[in-house]
Amino acid sequence: MSSMHTTWCLRYLLRSRRRSxxxxxxxxxLSLGMSFGQTTEGRPVPLFTGSVGFLTNVDNGVPELQPIFxxxxxxxxxxxxxxxxxxxxxxxxxxxxxxxxxxxxKELDYAQIDYIGSRYVTVTAxxxxxxxxxxxxxxxxxxxxxxxxxxxIFPIGTGSSDGFMLRGGFAVxxxxxxxxxxxxxxxxxxxxxxxxxxTGGRIGLFLPGPRVEVGASFQQLLQEDRSRSTGFHxxxxxxxxxxxxxxxxxxxxxxxSGYWVEAALGLAQVSRWQHTLRHVELVGRGQxxxxxxxxxxxxxxYGLPQANTNEGEFGVNYYFRDGMKGTFSYGRQLSSxxxxxxxxxxxxxxxxxxxxxxxxQ
Amino acid sequence: xxxxxxxxALLAMVASWTLFAFARAPKNNxxxxxxxxxxxxxxxxxxxxGEKRFHANCGRCHMSPHKFSPRIMAxxxxxxxxxxxxxxxxxRLILFYMNE
Numbered sequence: 001m002s003s004m005h006t007t008w009c010l011r012y013l014l015r016s017r018r019r020s021x022x023x024x025x026x027x028x029x030l031s032l033g034m035s036f037g038q039t040t041e042g043r044p045v046p047l048f049t050g051s052v053g054f055l056t057n058v059d060n061g062v063p064e065l066q067p068i069f070x071x072x073x074x075x076x077x078x079x080x081x082x083x084x085x086x087x088x089x090x091x092x093x094x095x096x097x098x099x100x101x102x103x104x105x106k107e108l109d110y111a112q113i114d115y116i117g118s119r120y121v122t123v124t125a126x127x128x129x130x131x132x133x134x135x136x137x138x139x140x141x142x143x144x145x146x147x148x149x150x151x152x153i154f155p156i157g158t159g160s161s162d163g164f165m166l167r168g169g170f171a172v173x174x175x176x177x178x179x180x181x182x183x184x185x186x187x188x189x190x191x192x193x194x195x196x197x198x199t200g201g202r203i204g205l206f207l208p209g210p211r212v213e214v215g216a217s218f219q220q221l222l223q224e225d226r227s228r229s230t231g232f233h234x235x236x237x238x239x240x241x242x243x244x245x246x247x248x249x250x251x252x253x254x255x256x257s258g259y260w261v262e263a264a265l266g267l268a269q270v271s272r273w274q275h276t277l278r279h280v281e282l283v284g285r286g287q288x289x290x291x292x293x294x295x296x297x298x299x300x301x302y303g304l305p306q307a308n309t310n311e312g313e314f315g316v317n318y319y320f321r322d323g324m325k326g327t328f329s330y331g332r333q334l335s336s337x338x339x340x341x342x343x344x345x346x347x348x349x350x351x352x353x354x355x356x357x358x359x360x361q
Numbered sequence: 362x363x364x365x366x367x368x369x370a371l372l373a374m375v376a377s378w379t380l381f382a383f384a385r386a387p388k389n390n391x392x393x394x395x396x397x398x399x400x401x402x403x404x405x406x407x408x409x410x411g412e413k414r415f416h417a418n419c420g421r422c423h424m425s426p427h428k429f430s431p432r433i434m435a436x437x438x439x440x441x442x443x444x445x446x447x448x449x450x451x452x453r454l455i456l457f458y459m460n461e
Contacts, residue, residue, distance in 0.1 A: 044435035169446035179446035
């Protein structure tokens with residue numbers, strides 16, 4: 001099937017929300033049926049998982065309540081296939097005229113079919129998280145984030161794309177692993193399946209010995225202003241201390257540029273008050289954003305600051321148990337349009353519910 | 362013209378990667394189910410290596426999860442194979458370690 005034919009098929013299906021939902025439901029029903037029909041001899045079981053949380057955000061003195069529910073469905077089929085999907089339902093409610101008012105947003109982050117063809121390549125089709133940097137794909141879920149507020153540069157190059165992707169990770173040598181992703185996305189104006197026509201890729205090197213990862217991302221927009229975006233990422237988890245250091249830089253011809261650097265230190269090695277401190281994690285993040293040629297109207301549309309902005313944040317996470325944490329952070333935002341204090345606190349929980357028998361027969 | 366050349370170059374890269382990956386794939390490349398070790402020493406070695414891979418890969422993004430049942434872990438690790446692009450060998454050893 002030629003790429004033009006594939007593009008036409010995707011556009012036809014995505015043009016109508018009914019056709020898209022019917023297709024997604026049919027694929028999911030077929031995959032779950034096939035999964036349940038298999039014997040249970042150590043086979044993977046379909047999962048209903050995801051995260052739920054309740055956050056309170058106080059930005060420049062204005063409180064905002066943010067309930068979040070992000071369900072994930074994982075449906076493995078056979079030895080090579082995986083169907084996965086994640087939605088997000090989030091609210092933003094603030095006091096207006098003595099009452100709480102706001103809106104509920106719903107998004108389809110991804111709904112994709114993966115075929116793990118070999119140890120070198122996985123083929124993905126459908127709606128997927130755009131692989132630009134590491135935050136969008138790996139660090140976005142609320143139960144994973146170290147600080148609940150998103151980085152200022154998050155809207156650059158990220159979001160969701162509709163199309164196909166090749167990705168994978170393999171060992172180049174015992175000391176180095178390479179991971180990559182390359183993709184093509186079609187344009188879609190359907191509300192839940194909106195995406196741009198673009199192409200791009202990401203490549204990274206992971207050194208498992210020192211636990212260092214470095215990588216770069218590239219994206220070319222194939223519509224409108226045909227702008228280009230590039231990015232770099234770095235991550236390091238020293239072997240001797242429970243420190244997690246991460247950083248991203250992103251530049252876009254149309255959306256400005258910036259970076260963030262984040263460090264998270266677990267207190268499990270502190271000798272005193274071990275019973276409590278082993279659950280505690282301290283987090284700090286510094287970031288800058290440069291508006292470049294972006295005008296204020298486009299800034300609001302993309303969710304980016306309207307002026308050059310510096311921000312420093314400090315936070316504390318308390319892990320009650322695996323997948324459940326209480327979180328608190330304070331940030332000071334400095335901008336030519338005014339400075340602001342940003343407080344965030346709340347709770348996030350990751351649930352895992354098998355959709356089938358879990359015992360091995 | 363420039364973006365057309367970019368598209369052609371990207372499609373050529375995609376085609377060459379696909380040919381390379383599927384041409385090199387061994388015929389019997391079923392995914393884990395992990396091959397059971399034949400000796401106790403092998404099992405210990407795989408367990409130690411699996412623990413190292415577990416902390417090196419899983420700890421990159423989130424706190425270490427507690428152990429789920431083998432069927433749940435098999436799905437979760439396959440999800441990570443795709444999402445976190447961990448290597449095939451990482452996946453097999455992590456699955457072995459988590460199921461011990």
